[in-house]
Amino acid sequence: MRCTSLTGQNRRVLPALLGFFVLNLLALAQDLPAAKPETVGLSSERLERIASVVQHDIDDKRVAGAVTLVVRRGKVAWFKAQGMSDREAAKPMPVDAIFRICSMTKPITSAAVMMLYEEGKFLLDDPVSKYLPEFKNPKVLVKPAKGDSYSIPATKEITIRDLLRHTSGITYQWNQDLGPVYEKANVASGLLQYDGTIGDSVKQLAALPLLFNPGDRFEYSLGVDVLGRLVEVVSGKPLDEFFRTRIFEPLGMKDSYFYPPENKVARLATAYTYYADKGLNRFPDTPIREESFVYSADYPTRGPKKLFSGGAGLVSTAMDYARFCQMMLDEGKVGNTRLLSRKSVELMTHDQLGKISSDMGFGLGFGIEGIKAPMPELGSVGAYSWGGFFYTAFSIDPKEQMIVVFMAQLHPAGDLTLDRQVNELAYQAIND
Numbered sequence: 093m094r095c096t097s098l099t100g101q102n103r104r105v106l107p108a109l110l111g112f113f114v115l116n117l118l119a120l121a122q123d124l125p126a127a128k129p130e131t132v133g134l135s136s137e138r139l140e141r142i143a144s145v146v147q148h149d150i151d152d153k154r155v156a157g158a159v160t161l162v163v164r165r166g167k168v169a170w171f172k173a174q175g176m177s178d179r180e181a182a183k184p185m186p187v188d189a190i191f192r193i194c195s196m197t198k199p200i201t202s203a204a205v206m207m208l209y210e211e212g213k214f215l216l217d218d219p220v221s222k223y224l225p226e227f228k229n230p231k232v233l234v235k236p237a238k239g240d241s242y243s244i245p246a247t248k249e250i251t252i253r254d255l256l257r258h259t260s261g262i263t264y265q266w267n268q269d270l271g272p273v274y275e276k277a278n279v280a281s282g283l284l285q286y287d288g289t290i291g292d293s294v295k296q297l298a299a300l301p302l303l304f305n306p307g308d309r310f311e312y313s314l315g316v317d318v319l320g321r322l323v324e325v326v327s328g329k330p331l332d333e334f335f336r337t338r339i340f341e342p343l344g345m346k347d348s349y350f351y352p353p354e355n356k357v358a359r360l361a362t363a364y365t366y367y368a369d370k371g372l373n374r375f376p377d378t379p380i381r382e383e384s385f386v387y388s389a390d391y392p393t394r395g396p397k398k399l400f401s402g403g404a405g406l407v408s409t410a411m412d413y414a415r416f417c418q419m420m421l422d423e424g425k426v427g428n429t430r431l432l433s434r435k436s437v438e439l440m441t442h443d444q445l446g447k448i449s450s451d452m453g454f455g456l457g458f459g460i461e462g463i464k465a466p467m468p469e470l471g472s473v474g475a476y477s478w479g480g481f482f483y484t485a486f487s488i489d490p491k492e493q494m495i496v497v498f499m500a501q502l503h504p505a506g507d508l509t510l511d512r513q514v515n516e517l518a519y520q521a522i523n524d
Contacts (some may be wrong), residue, residue, distance in 0.1 A: 123411055124418060127167035133524030139170045142517045149510050150175040153372045155500050156364050157185035159410040162518045163495040178362045180374060190347055190359045191499045192392060194404045194480035198316045201402035202256055202457025204323045204334055206436045213326045219249035223325055226298035233301040243301040250306045255315035256456040257444040261302030262313040271384035273300055282404030283387040284379060285395030294321040310449050320402020331400035342429045343419055345412040350405045351397045363389035363482055363501040410497045417488050417495040441476050470519035485511040
C-alpha cells in the first residue's frame with residue numbers, strides 16, 4: 093500500500109528527518125568506506141598485532157597515545173585510537189584527534205605544485221628565479237680549512253625540480269654550517285611561532301648562500317617552503333586558501349589546517365618528549381633549543397598565525413591524510429574528483445635522484461622504497477612514504493593497493509621504532 097497523504101505532524105517531522113539523514117550521509121562521505129579485513133585480503137587476527145605493539149609502548153611510557161589506520165583496495169580495514177591525547181588530563185585519544193603532521197605537509201605542497209604544473213604555469217626545469225626573482229644569481233658557501241667562510245657564484249640556478257627533490261642546496265636550521273646563518277637572518281623553520289609570512293621568510297632565505305651547487309646532491313631542506321611561496325605567487329592565492337579550495341575541500345579533508353579553528357583546538361593531541369634519563373614528559377611551554385635549531389609545540393595555536401609553511405605547517409587527522417593518500421593511490425583522483433593526472437602521479441613517484449644518490453630513492457615529494465637498495469623491512473618495491481617531525485608517518489603501496497597511516501605526537505622519540513613496526517605489522521596481515 094502506498095501512502096498518498098501526510099498529517100500535519102508528519103509534514104513537520106519528515107523534512108527534519110530528511111535533513112538529519114542528508115547531514116549524516118555528508119558526514120559519512122568525508123570518510124573512506126570501511127570493510128571487514130578479510131574482504132580486502134587482510135587478516136583480522138593479524139591486524140590486532142598492531143594494537144598489541146602500540147599498547148606495549150603506551151604501557152612502557154614510551155608514547156602517550158597513537159592512531160593507526162590501514163586502508164586496502166580503497167576500504168578502511170583497521171582504524172584504532174589508543175592511549176591518551178592528553179595524559180595529564182586523562183583524556184583518551186579519539187580517532188579524530190588532530191596531529192601536527194610537520195613534514196607530511198611536504199607531499200601536499202608538492203601536489204599543489206604539480207597541479208599548477210599541469211595548468212601550464214611552468215616547467216619543472218624552469219629556474220625558480222623566473223617566478224621568485226629574489227633567487228636570481230645564487231651563491232654557494234665555501235668553508236676553507238683556515239680562515240673565515242665566504243661565498244662564490246653558484247654554477248647553476250635552482251630549478252623547481254631541485255626544490256621538489258631536495259637538491260637545491262638549501263638546508264634546515266639544524267645544519268651546522270648554515271643553521272646559525274638561517275637563525276640570524278630570521279628564516280622560519282615552520283616549527284616555531286613566527287611573526288611574518290612565508291613570503292617574508294623566503295626572501296630572507298634567498299639572500300643567503302647555498303650549501304652546494306644546485307643538483308649536486310640530496311639535502312633535506314626548506315626548499316618546500318620555497319615551493320609554498322611559488323604556489324602563492326603563481327596561483328595568486330595564499331597557500332592556506334589554495335590548499336583549502338583546491339585540495340582539502342575536494343577531498344573532504346575537513347580537519348586539515350595550518351591553524352585549527354578554536355572549536356577544534358581541543359582535539360589537537362598533546363605533544364611529548366622522551367629522553368632516556370627523563371622518560372616521557374609533556375612538551376615544555378617554552379621552545380626547545382638544539383644548537384641553532386629551535387622548535388616548539390604551540391605554533392599551531394598561539395602567536396601571529398601568519399606563516400603558511402609549505403614544508404612543515406599543517407595539522408591533520410589520520411582519516412584526512414588517508415584521503416590524500418588514497419587520491420595518490422588512485423592515480424590522482426578520489427571518486428569523480430580529479431586533482432592530478434595519472435602521468436603526474438607517475439612522475440612524482442618515480443625516482444628523481446638517479447646518480448645523484450646511489451642508495452636513496454626520492455621522487456617529487458616522496459621517498460621511494462627498494463629501488464636503490466635492498467628492502468629494509470616488509471613492503472613492496474616502489475612503495476612511497478614519508479614522515480613528520482612529531483612522530484607521524486604514512487606509506488602508499490600501489491602494488492598491494494595499501495595505505496598505512498601512523499599518528500602520534502613525540503619528539504625527541506629516542507630509539508622508539510613504533511612507526512616502522514606498525515607499517516611492518518600491516519604488511520604481515522596480508523593473507524590473500
